[in-house]
Amino acid sequence: MNVSQYVISVDAMGGDNAPAAIVAGAQAAVRTFGDIRLLLCGKREALEGAAGERISIIDAREVIEMEESPMIAVRKKTDSSLVRALMEVREGRAQAAVSAGSTGALLAGGMFKVGRIPGIDRPALAPVIPGLKGPVLLLDVGANVDCQPKFLNQFGLMGAAYMTGVLGIENPKVGLANIGTEEEKGNKLAKETHALMKNQTSYNFVGNVEAREIISGETQVVVFDGFDGNLILKYTEGLASAMSKMLKEELLRDARSKFGALFLKPALKRFKSRMDYREHGGAPLLGVDGALIKAHGSSDARAIETAIGQARNMIKNDVVGKIRAGVAGLSNPDDKGEK
Amino acid sequence: MNVSQYVISVDAMGGDNAPAAIVAGAQAAVRTFGDIRLLLCGKREALEGAAGERISIIDAREVIEMEESPMIAVRKKTDSSLVRALMEVREGRAQAAVSAGSTGALLAGGMFKVGRIPGIDRPALAPVIPGLKGPVLLLDVGANVDCQPKFLNQFGLMGAAYMTGVLGIENPKVGLANIGTEEEKGNKLAKETHALMKNQTSYNFVGNVEAREIISGETQVVVFDGFDGNLILKYTEGLASAMSKMLKEELLRDARSKFGALFLKPALKRFKSRMDYREHGGAPLLGVDGALIKAHGSSDARAIETAIGQARNMIKNDVVGKIRAGVAGLSNPDDKGEK
Numbered sequence: 130m131n132v133s134q135y136v137i138s139v140d141a142m143g144g145d146n147a148p149a150a151i152v153a154g155a156q157a158a159v160r161t162f163g164d165i166r167l168l169l170c171g172k173r174e175a176l177e178g179a180a181g182e183r184i185s186i187i188d189a190r191e192v193i194e195m196e197e198s199p200m201i202a203v204r205k206k207t208d209s210s211l212v213r214a215l216m217e218v219r220e221g222r223a224q225a226a227v228s229a230g231s232t233g234a235l236l237a238g239g240m241f242k243v244g245r246i247p248g249i250d251r252p253a254l255a256p257v258i259p260g261l262k263g264p265v266l267l268l269d270v271g272a273n274v275d276c277q278p279k280f281l282n283q284f285g286l287m288g289a290a291y292m293t294g295v296l297g298i299e300n301p302k303v304g305l306a307n308i309g310t311e312e313e314k315g316n317k318l319a320k321e322t323h324a325l326m327k328n329q330t331s332y333n334f335v336g337n338v339e340a341r342e343i344i345s346g347e348t349q350v351v352v353f354d355g356f357d358g359n360l361i362l363k364y365t366e367g368l369a370s371a372m373s374k375m376l377k378e379e380l381l382r383d384a385r386s387k388f389g390a391l392f393l394k395p396a397l398k399r400f401k402s403r404m405d406y407r408e409h410g411g412a413p414l415l416g417v418d419g420a421l422i423k424a425h426g427s428s429d430a431r432a433i434e435t436a437i438g439q440a441r442n443m444i445k446n447d448v449v450g451k452i453r454a455g456v457a458g459l460s461n462p463d464d465k466g467e468k
Numbered sequence: 469m470n471v472s473q474y475v476i477s478v479d480a481m482g483g484d485n486a487p488a489a490i491v492a493g494a495q496a497a498v499r500t501f502g503d504i505r506l507l508l509c510g511k512r513e514a515l516e517g518a519a520g521e522r523i524s525i526i527d528a529r530e531v532i533e534m535e536e537s538p539m540i541a542v543r544k545k546t547d548s549s550l551v552r553a554l555m556e557v558r559e560g561r562a563q564a565a566v567s568a569g570s571t572g573a574l575l576a577g578g579m580f581k582v583g584r585i586p587g588i589d590r591p592a593l594a595p596v597i598p599g600l601k602g603p604v605l606l607l608d609v610g611a612n613v614d615c616q617p618k619f620l621n622q623f624g625l626m627g628a629a630y631m632t633g634v635l636g637i638e639n640p641k642v643g644l645a646n647i648g649t650e651e652e653k654g655n656k657l658a659k660e661t662h663a664l665m666k667n668q669t670s671y672n673f674v675g676n677v678e679a680r681e682i683i684s685g686e687t688q689v690v691v692f693d694g695f696d697g698n699l700i701l702k703y704t705e706g707l708a709s710a711m712s713k714m715l716k717e718e719l720l721r722d723a724r725s726k727f728g729a730l731f732l733k734p735a736l737k738r739f740k741s742r743m744d745y746r747e748h749g750g751a752p753l754l755g756v757d758g759a760l761i762k763a764h765g766s767s768d769a770r771a772i773e774t775a776i777g778q779a780r781n782m783i784k785n786d787v788v789g790k791i792r793a794g795v796a797g798l799s800n801p802d803d804k805g806e807k
Contacts, residue, residue, distance in 0.1 A: 261710050271647055274655035308610055308698040316613035316695045340699040341706035356655045357696055359647040360679040361703055367680035368704065371600050372711055379735040386735035392728025396718040 134164045135444045136224055137420075137437055138217040141171030141179075142192045142210035143230020145427050148172075151229065152179045154433025159183045161434060165441050168223055170213040189213040195426075199233030203241060211235065215242040218419035225420035225440035227411065229428045236272050239417040246449060248456030251280045252416035253355070254423065255288060256362060257296075260346025266292055266301075267343075267351050268415065271359035278321040279459075281305070281352050282329060286455040287415035288350035289332035294446035295413075295439060301349035304338030306357060311337070318354060326352075331458030373401055411436035413443060416452065420444050473503045474783045475563055476759075476776055477556040480510030480518075481531045481549035482569020484766050490568065491518045493772025498522045500773060504780050507562055509552040528552040534765075538572030542580060550574065554581040557758035564759035564779035566750065568767045575611050578756040585788060587795030590619045591755035592694070593762065594627060595701060596635075599685020605631055606682075606690050607754065610698035617660040618798075620644070620691050621668060625794040626754035627689035628671035633785035634752075634778060640688035643677030645696065650676070657693060665691075670797035712740055750775035752782060755791065759783050 139155055141148045148171055155167050159181070166183045169176055173188040180186050191209035193202045206212060211230055215238045217223040226243075228235050232254070239252050253269035266288045273280060285303045292301040305322055307315045312323055314337060326334040338348050340361070353361065376397070380390040390397075411424035411432070420443035424436035443449070478494055480487045487510055494506050498520070505522045508515055512527040519525050530548035532541045545551060550569055554577045556562040565582075567574050571593070578591050592608035605627045612619060624642045631640040644661055646654045651662055653676060665673040677687050679700070692700065715736070719729040729736075750763035750771070759782035763775035782788070 261713060274647065274658075306699060308613065308695060308702075316693075319613075319695070340701075340703035341709075343703060344706045344710040354655075356647060356658070357699055360645060360696055360700060362679075363647075364679035364682060364700055364703065365707065367683045368707055369711075370680075371683040372708075374600060376715070376739050379739045380732065382735060382738070385731050389728045389731025389735070392724050393719065393732070396721060396725035396728070399721070400715050400718045 135441050136166045136168065136222065137440045137444075138168040138170055138187070138214040138223040138226045139437070140211045140214045140226070140228035140230055141169045141176055142189070143228045144424065145229075146429060147229065148175050150428060150430045151433055152176060153430035154428070154437065155179070155184055156181070157430055157434040158437040162438060162441055165437070167437070168214070168217055170217070171210040187213055187217065193231055193234045195231050197231070197234070199231060199237040202231075202234050203237040211238055212242060215239070215421075218421070219243050223419075224444045225422070227422045227424055227433070227436045227440050229424035229426055229433065229436075232271075232423055235414060235421065235423050239414045239421050243417045243419045243421065246416055246418050246453050246456070248459070249283050249287070249416040249452065251276070251283070252414050253284050253287060254412050255291060255415050256412035257410065258344070258365060260344055262346035263349065264296060265343060265346055265349060265351060267353060267358055267362060269353060269355035269358050270362045270412070271355045272414070273355040275356070276318065276354040278318060278325050281318070281322040281354065282325040282459055283416065284352045285326055285329070285334060285350065286331045286459060287452050288352065290448050290451035290455060291413055291415055291443070292349050294448035294451055295442045298349055300333050302335045302347070303332050303350040303352065304335050304348035306340060306343070306351050306353045306361075307337035308339070309337065310339060322352075325460075329459045331455035410439050413439065413448075415448075418449060420448060474780050475505045475507065475561065476779045476783075477507040477509055477526070477553040477562040477565045478776070479550045479553045479565070479567035479569055480508045480515055481528070482567045483763065484568075485768060486510075486568065487514050489767060489769045490772055491515060492769035493767070493776065494518070494523055495520070496769055496773040497776040501777060501780055504776070506776070507553070507556055509556070510549040526552055526556065532570055532573045534570050536570070536573070538570060538576040541570075541573055542576040550577055551581060554578070554760075557760070558582050562758075563783045564761070566761045566763055566772070566775045566779050568763040568765055568772065568775075571610075571762055574753060574760065574762050578753045578760050582756045582758045582760065585755055585757050585792050585795070587798070588622050588626070588755040588791065590615070590622070591753050592623050592626060593751050594630060594754050595751035596749065597683070597701075597704060599683055601685030602688070603635055604682060604685055604688060604690060606692060606697055606701060608692060608694035608697050609701045609751070610694050611753070612694040614695070615657065615693040617657060617664050620657070620661040620693065621664040621798055622755065623691045624665055624668070624673060624689065625670045625798060626791050627691065629787050629790035629794060630752055630754055630782070631688050633787040633790055634781045637688055639672050641674045641686070642671050642689040642691065643674050643687035645679060645682070645690050645692045645700075646676035647678070648676065649678060661691075664799075668798045670794035749778050752778065752787075754787075757788060759787060
């Protein structure tokens with residue numbers, strides 16, 4: 130086996146539990162994955178003892194805080210742990226980067242430091258939620274508001290490439306989130322996007338998906354304008370937490386329920402964990418010319434290890450290459466010259 | 469007490485369980501509410517025996533089916549149970565109408581047969597969902613896609629008037645669904661709408677509401693573009709049903725859980741019923757010049773009785789009048805002349 134085949138840079142200072150959880154997650158990841166090498170970016174003195182056989186330290190003197198303006202922070206803090214990690218990708222010393230820091234800064238840095246894949250207009254943030262029949266990738270969930278139809282068409286390709294490359298789903302079904310299944314349904318954006326998606330040849334478009342069907346898991350990639358996707362993702366968070374609370378209230382309402390609930394602690398814990406999309410790893414930022422993973426801000430070592438594993442699979446299965454190769458099929462060659 | 473103060477027309481042929489459930493619901497409603505009189509619209513022979521002291525039959529020979537084009541059906545089927553019910557409102561013989569039939573046909577009929585309140589551009593469909601701290605009205609959930617900022621500003625007024633008039637909530641908090649709480653967040657529509665809402669004087673605008681906060685019930689009216697509101701509402705349906713399934717799976721996974729679950733049947737039933745927004749009555753179509761209630765298609769007699777009660781409260785507390793009176797305050801008089 131070719132040791133250290135995949136090089137991943139890690140923002141060691143990003144996230145609520147940085148740097149301790151990031152370092153612990155990195156150390157766990159190199160034990161789990163024999164074929165990765167990690168570049169930990171952060172203040173050298175804060176990362177003391179973290180370096181090892183397949184972990185190197187890259188000294189970065191600045192940290193981008195959550196409340197900073199992402200665009201300004203990424204432009205000015207060139208010695209920040211995030212920008213250093215991204216520059217490793219840009220300059221070809223790493224093929225992937227992982228950060229649990231500011232989402233906005235990762236988006237800005239992905240766009241302006243790493244750069245887009247040729248033919249892709251906008252990168253998209255693409256978390257996976259647990260559907261009844263399997264995982265569902267939602268994109269975009271907030272990197273872009275006011276999308277154009279061609280952005281959404283590109284999202285379809287990007288989502289399909291990720292689901293094939295990282296989750297091993299061959300020819301995943303891609304749907305457009307809409308208020309009805311019929312082709313003529315929806316707002317102006319949805320109608321124009323539907324027409325583009327129907328005519329491309331790069332991925333398996335199955336038509337409009339009504340929101341009540343998303344969680345079924347029948348359609349593995351669901352495409353949204355970033356404004357709508359963000360509403361849906363955050364609503365999921367709120368609803369899952371509210372439903373846990375309501376359930377708890379009902380279980381404690383009378384003696385009979387209380388008695389039964391005693392036996393249910395493990396089952397209820399499993400239920401809560403299934404509903405929590407944050408336990409299902411980080412979200413890739415797709416469309417940039419490298420494998421970028423946004424780990425949740427509250428990530429512990431286990432979550433960081435999972436996110437590093439996702440980055441590894443993105444490299445190993447060449448998700449960027451799959452997107453690059455699919456761009457040509459986004460507009461139907463038969464349509465050329467007519468427009 | 470002034471008997472038969474409130475006259476409500478009822479589409480007796482609309483919905484999965486029509487006409488039997490509609491007739492039974494109407495009969496229950498006149499027993500519950502001593503101050504209403506009902507006009508049951510439908511085929512006379514199908515409604516045999518339904519007439520009574522405060523229930524009259526209005527013969528209507530046609531029925532609008534679910535799969536018909538709403539606009540065409542409403543225009544052509546002038547002798548349908550729905551159009552007859554709406555014409556009773558238009559011509560002043562009833563102040564409210566209830567239908568469990570096609571949502572699209574009710575929207576088209578509300579707009580073109582009953583007509584809008586002066587100063588309101590678009591009617592909005594406004595269901596109530598159960599929040600943790602109390603009911604939350606969502607509008608619009610699908611009557612209008614591609615909204616303009618002024619439509620959303622009007623929705624804020626309409627939602628507040630309904631929550632005050634029908635649910636008795638004084639000065640309800642009205643929020644704009646958005647991807648962040650800061651004023652400058654969101655897409656073009658959200659930013660422009662925020663500016664209008666901030667400057668109006670007709671209702672209590674509390675700013676942007678992130679989707680994860682909707683279900684908390686802190687904000688009693690949440691305003692959406694109809695496309696987004698429809699996604700959120702249908703997603704709620706799907707998620708509630710998926711979560712019940714996941715919970716059931718976890719409860720049946722091992723012997724210990726199965727034993728505990730035996731004691732939990734009533735608690736789990738209460739939980740399911742709390743999550744089901746359809747049990748919380750029909751949705752008003754706000755902004756039309758009459759009190760129109762869309763009952764769920766699968767309504768049973770109890771749901772129809774509830775919907776008739778909502779229509780009664782809309783009349784009794786003059787929701788239409790409150791909306792009419794609020795229109796003047798939608799644009800800040802101080803801004804006049806500057807634009």
